[in-house]
Amino acid sequence: MARKIGSRYTAHQILGRGSAGTVWLGEGPEGPVAIKLLREDLASDQELVGRFVQERTALLSLSDPHVVGVRDLVVDGNDLALVMDLVRGTDLRTRLDRERRMAPEAAVAIAADVADALAAAHAAGIVHRDVKPENVLLDMEGPLGPGGAHPALLTDFGVAKLVDSPRRTRATKVIGTPDYLAPEIIEGLPPRAAVDIYALATVLYELLAGFTPFGGGHPGAVLRRHVTETVVPLPGIPEELWQLLVQCLAKAPASRLRASELGARLREQLPLLAGMGPLDVDEPDAEPQEEPAPYGENEPYDPEPGTPRRGAVPLVPGAATDSNRDTHTSMRVPGPDELAGGARGTARAPRASGAPRPGSARHRVETRRRRLVLGTVAVLLVAAVGVGGWLATGGDDADATPRDNKGASPTAPANP
Numbered sequence: 547m548a549r550k551i552g553s554r555y556t557a558h559q560i561l562g563r564g565s566a567g568t569v570w571l572g573e574g575p576e577g578p579v580a581i582k583l584l585r586e587d588l589a590s591d592q593e594l595v596g597r598f599v600q601e602r603t604a605l606l607s608l609s610d611p612h613v614v615g616v617r618d619l620v621v622d623g624n625d626l627a628l629v630m631d632l633v634r635g636t637d638l639r640t641r642l643d644r645e646r647r648m649a650p651e652a653a654v655a656i657a658a659d660v661a662d663a664l665a666a667a668h669a670a671g672i673v674h675r676d677v678k679p680e681n682v683l684l685d686m687e688g689p690l691g692p693g694g695a696h697p698a699l700l701t702d703f704g705v706a707k708l709v710d711s712p713r714r715t716r717a718t719k720v721i722g723t724p725d726y727l728a729p730e731i732i733e734g735l736p737p738r739a740a741v742d743i744y745a746l747a748t749v750l751y752e753l754l755a756g757f758t759p760f761g762g763g764h765p766g767a768v769l770r771r772h773v774t775e776t777v778v779p780l781p782g783i784p785e786e787l788w789q790l791l792v793q794c795l796a797k798a799p800a801s802r803l804r805a806s807e808l809g810a811r812l813r814e815q816l817p818l819l820a821g822m823g824p825l826d827v828d829e830p831d832a833e834p835q836e837e838p839a840p841y842g843e844n845e846p847y848d849p850e851p852g853t854p855r856r857g858a859v860p861l862v863p864g865a866a867t868d869s870n871r872d873t874h875t876s877m878r879v880p881g882p883d884e885l886a887g888g889a890r891g892t893a894r895a896p897r898a899s900g901a902p903r904p905g906s907a908r909h910r911v912e913t914r915r916r917r918l919v920l921g922t923v924a925v926l927l928v929a930a931v932g933v934g935g936w937l938a939t940g941g942d943d944a945d946a947t948p949r950d951n952k953g954a955s956p957t958a959p960a961n962p
């Protein structure tokens with residue numbers, strides 16, 4: 547079903563959906579394009595349109611081989627659309643879902659491309675604020691780079707910032723994707739370029755490990771880990787690469803590298819990583835989903851009234867989200883006491899390779915087997931105590947056995 551966008555473009559087919567709108571494969575005077583059509587309720591907000599136009603003007607001037615080029619802006623009736631270069635390929639999340647972990651050379655090559663894109667954006671005074679695998683597109687038509695990686699391009703600039711206006715969001719709210727949020731944002735400081743470096747280092751860690759350094763479990767726990775915990779080393783990672791990651795995941799924004807330096811340092815690593823296979827790590831044990839609310843009994847985690855109690859909540863109320871992906875969260879900035887840690891604030895050590903993944907069939911079987919063994923041990927202990935007591939009383943106390951059995955019953959392995 548074709549749809550006209552302004553006088554120059556036609557949208558043909560949906561490529562994907564995000565929280566702010568739908569991305570279409572389209573056609574313009576110069577050939578195929580990608581058209582991001584902003585959600586209608588956002589497009590009818592005049593103030594927002596004004597800022598959208600302003601932001602896009604900056605992006606139109608941004609030209610870098612690793613930034614998805616913005617070609618045009620269409621404001622037509624109720625339609626507000628961003629016309630972009632069409633990237634024929636896939637996004638990094640899809641690739642990561644398929645491969646689970648990437649070889650260090652390819653992972654570093656992709657991260658270096660994104661660092662270059664950020665360097666260009668930061669030089670133009672633009673902070674991305676939402677660097678994550680979903681916003682990195684891999685150009686399958688581009689030349690193969692180190693480790694067989696296709697060129698990576700950063701997209702989705704400014705939309706998060708756009709909808710996070712002071713009018714819409716109180717300063718006490720945290721906006722972003724929990725796994726990639728820099729600690730200073732969680733502490734309520736204004737986002738500067740260093741937040742993008744932290745997010746990119748998180749993405750690189752995820753490409754290497756198959757999981758993010760502070761993710762997992764309740765979004766409140768994720769935010770707390772960003773602020774209070776140190777990153778757990780990945781087994782087998784080359785020392786220099788690890789040091790780069792640690793520096794860019796520093797809690798203090800000033801300690802992180804600048805994007806241009808990060809890009810250069812990552813590229814320096816590439817020859818050392820050639821031929822190296824994916825790291826031999828497995829997912830860490832997950833925290834229980836039913837984690838208690840981190841912000842106290844009187845104020846449990848509540849992203850926005852009416853939004854689901856999950857990590858994946860839309861950036862703007864009412865946005866459609868892909869339920870399989872964490873997109874954005876919007877919650878209040880935790881207080882210092884809340885951020886100081888808690889019973890469950892422990893860093894998640896990568897699980898030894900070969901150990902069963904939580905929730906997997908093998909994990910359930912092993913859990914059941916452990917409970918059965920523990921239950922059996924408990925019964926034997928209780929039985930031994932019972933027999934000992936019976937012997938100690940001369941073995942002729944008729945009430946002893948029923949009384950001991952009553953005490954033993956709760957630990958019996960009725961439900962292993």
Ligand SMILES: Nc1ncnc2c1ncn2[C@@H]1O[C@H](COP(=O)(O)OP(=O)(O)OP(=O)(O)O)[C@@H](O)[C@H]1O
Nearest residue numbers: 561562563564565569580630631632633637680702
């Ligand atoms: N320039 C493009 N060329 C080709 N496909 C694109 C382009 N831009 C986006 N897409 C596709 O559209 C999908 C949705 O993109 P969009 O930027 O709206 O959402 P998102 O980044 O996944 O989510 P959110 O906006 O909520 O962060 C992407 O995952 C990608 O598959």
